[in-house]
Amino acid sequence: MKREKMLKRLKKQTEPWDIVVIGGGATGLGTAVDAASRGYKTLLLEQHDFAKGTSSRSTKLVHGGVRYLQQGDISLVLEALKERGLMIQNAPHLVKNQAFVIPNYEWWDGPFYQVGLKVYDLMSGKLGIGSSKKLTKDETIERIPTIDQKGLKGGVVYYDGQFDDARMALSLARTAKHYNGTLLNYFEVTGIEKDADEIICGVKGKDLESGKHYSIKAKTVINATGVFADRVKKMDEPDVKEMIQPSQGIHLVVSKDFLPDRHAIMVPQTKDGRVMFAVPWHDKVVLGTTDTMIEKPMLEPEAKEAEIDFILETAGQYLVKQPTRDDILSVFSGLRPLAKPEGDGKSTKEISRHHKVMISQSGLITIIGGKWTTYRKMAEDTVDNAMLIGDLPERKCITKNLPVYGYDKNLDLTTDPLAVYGTDKYQLLDLEEEQPELAEIISETLPLRRSQIVWAVKHEMARTVEDMLARRVRGLFLDAKESLKVAPRVAEIMAKELGEDGDWVEDQIELFNEIATNYRIKD
């Protein structure tokens, strides 16, 4: 997957594309996979890097949503549990089975969650991934040795999926490319083009690397821009009512000393009614999340002090040792693209998490809501609509059983840091054998090998140091300080591969330092 080749394809295309997708997050990439695998001529345009937005900032769960079951949203849970099963089936190199423990401190909690989770198991049907089970106090402690034992009555263990969101996004991009899709990062859609009848017939776009403007013809245009969906809708209908309410969720990453076993903790109801997770991820632990309404969508949202304090404090209520600000290795924030509430003062927790496909009078298809877990179904619904709107030849969706690029079920995601590459792992190791200098370890802590940097430039369209350290490998999310330390070396290696000079290296280090401060707790 090379950007220059993608750009060439764009320039060569003289006929209108069947489908142009705006946005390279989970929703847009899933849509590109669906459309390309049905044989439609597909183009995806992403203004920054793939998964730069919310799709690299999730809690990394592939789940039905125990919380939604509690809220009685059966159809949402059923759909998500089915999709959870399909995601594990189609991307075993990226999604693994994760055991969660709900600790009980009140005697009535045990039976309540036990029954609820049995329903959750039953709803998974054939695609179930493990049966929930009541735990005694000792069994709970055995699974979570760091759990606060004061007043602990026991627990319940249940199973959900866990994944690397940005790596999944990249694998989806490569799957779409495998089916002849064309995908470009750093390519912003700046306008919508309409024909004499005011029907959409393409988009205006700008290559942010060269500054060149393009007019791109399309039979259908899909707005899959998440929290930015209103901006694109306004390109189509300037007076349209805004429908997105961004809601921020932050995560803190701490050392695995806080959760040394492989079990995760799930607290269904914190003191302010939220769900809290502590989940092992790439040899660290992710704590989250929050739900804070914010004014405007942005690409690099900032964690608020109160959110950081809330997570530290809540985690401290369940762990023997209270994590402090000094323990935080990284803090990252993401924005949920929720539908704006109709009335005033309604909190985002109450707003529907179902996805919605909308079609404007001129034919712009907008897909919003949902979650990472349901990206495939969202894509299927969207392309089904595009088929009608664009008068495309009718073709059935094939993604239910479509392996995601790199499919390999023999890799161990728990112990092997290269497992997320799937079958590419072997090519990466071959590269190291051919050029032994590429076996150099750039960071033991992250961990990061030189071969991964070269690979990401050659095959994964990594254009900047941030692309590399935030999304090709997850260093910035796992340990911001260590990422800052290795950034100059990463910039040098990338510059050599990209044919860039010393000025580029300096600019990149400066840019990365700026972004990374957002992920570090201020001293």
Ligand SMILES: Cc1cc2nc3c(=O)[nH]c(=O)nc-3n(C[C@H](O)[C@H](O)[C@H](O)COP(=O)(O)OP(=O)(O)OC[C@H]3O[C@@H](n4cnc5c(N)ncnc54)[C@H](O)[C@@H]3O)c2cc1C
């Ligand atoms: C804190 C948090 C935790 C979450 N945890 C989970 C979880 O554990 N499991 C789960 O299943 N789901 C989870 N979700 C939900 C899930 O992450 C989102 O539903 C999903 O990532 C949204 O993807 P998207 O593609 O719609 O949006 P995004 O990932 O934001 O992608 C939209 C893209 O559009 C691009 N774009 C915008 N405007 C333009 C333009 N003009 N031209 C070109 N490109 C443009 C943006 O740059 C962006 O990359 C979580 C969400 C949050 C906020």
